[in-house]
Amino acid sequence: METFSQQDARISISIDSRLNQVHLVGYAVHGICSQLGLGDIVVYQIELAVVEAVNNAIKHAYGSVGGHPVEVVISVNEKRLQFEICDEGKNLHFLRKGTALDFDPRNKTDLPEGGMGLHIMEQVMDDVSYFVRNGRNCLVLCKRLA
Amino acid sequence: MRIDEVKKGAVLVVKPMDKRIDASSATAFKAKIAGWIQEGEKRIVLNLSEVDFIDSSGLGAIVSSLKAMGGEGDLVICNPRETVMSLFRLTRMNRVFQILPSEEEAVANLSET
Numbered sequence: 001m002e003t004f005s006q007q008d009a010r011i012s013i014s015i016d017s018r019l020n021q022v023h024l025v026g027y028a029v030h031g032i033c034s035q036l037g038l039g040d041i042v043v044y045q046i047e048l049a050v051v052e053a054v055n056n057a058i059k060h061a062y063g064s065v066g067g068h069p070v071e072v073v074i075s076v077n078e079k080r081l082q083f084e085i086c087d088e089g090k091n092l093h094f095l096r097k098g099t100a101l102d103f104d105p106r107n108k109t110d111l112p113e114g115g116m117g118l119h120i121m122e123q124v125m126d127d128v129s130y131f132v133r134n135g136r137n138c139l140v141l142c143k144r145l146a
Numbered sequence: 147m148r149i150d151e152v153k154k155g156a157v158l159v160v161k162p163m164d165k166r167i168d169a170s171s172a173t174a175f176k177a178k179i180a181g182w183i184q185e186g187e188k189r190i191v192l193n194l195s196e197v198d199f200i201d202s203s204g205l206g207a208i209v210s211s212l213k214a215m216g217g218e219g220d221l222v223i224c225n226p227r228e229t230v231m232s233l234f235r236l237t238r239m240n241r242v243f244q245i246l247p248s249e250e251e252a253v254a255n256l257s258e259t
Binding site (some may be wrong): 020022023040041044045047048051052058059076101103107108109111112113114115116117119120123124136140 | 193201212217238241
């Protein structure tokens, strides 16, 4: 996880823990990333990774119960783009689980319908880490720039 | 979740008109497709031309729709944007679904089976 200085650009977004609010975070991430010269596919994938992280916070940390905060802090400097997705819900420990998306594409009966979010985050981002501090859980996603 | 539908011979073409198929809309999407499958539709083309964002929940709903056919039919995808296509590649679901560049090709593909 990169330590950002006070000179880095930083913005904090907070939404209520409802899935119908997540698109607002997506639009913000898309808008910021679109200004960084990353290309449409990379911008989409970054938005996707952050949305997956926010979805996880809502579904798993808060059990899809509304009324709780999910905060996304976006920090950017010339070297890195970092997203901290924080909640005050249940500690997930999900980074200890395997993230391989292992299935046989020819076997239609056993295709996964869920559990793809962490795999996507790890494919898109250069670093994925998780920490718990003072009752607050934070998933940190880092993407190197250029 | 608004999904347009048109029958072309034995093939049902469904086209979501919402820009996002995500965690908030995946359940409704899945229910709509399941309804058509329960009505007996076995050849479905999913036209994604209007969709500019799908997350893993949306993808899971599409996978669930394919599985709901129970091996007796097929669901083919057409016109995904390159950005959305990258989700299929990230998850290797591009190896599961037939994904074609046009609705015409997708309809023709299912009409031949």
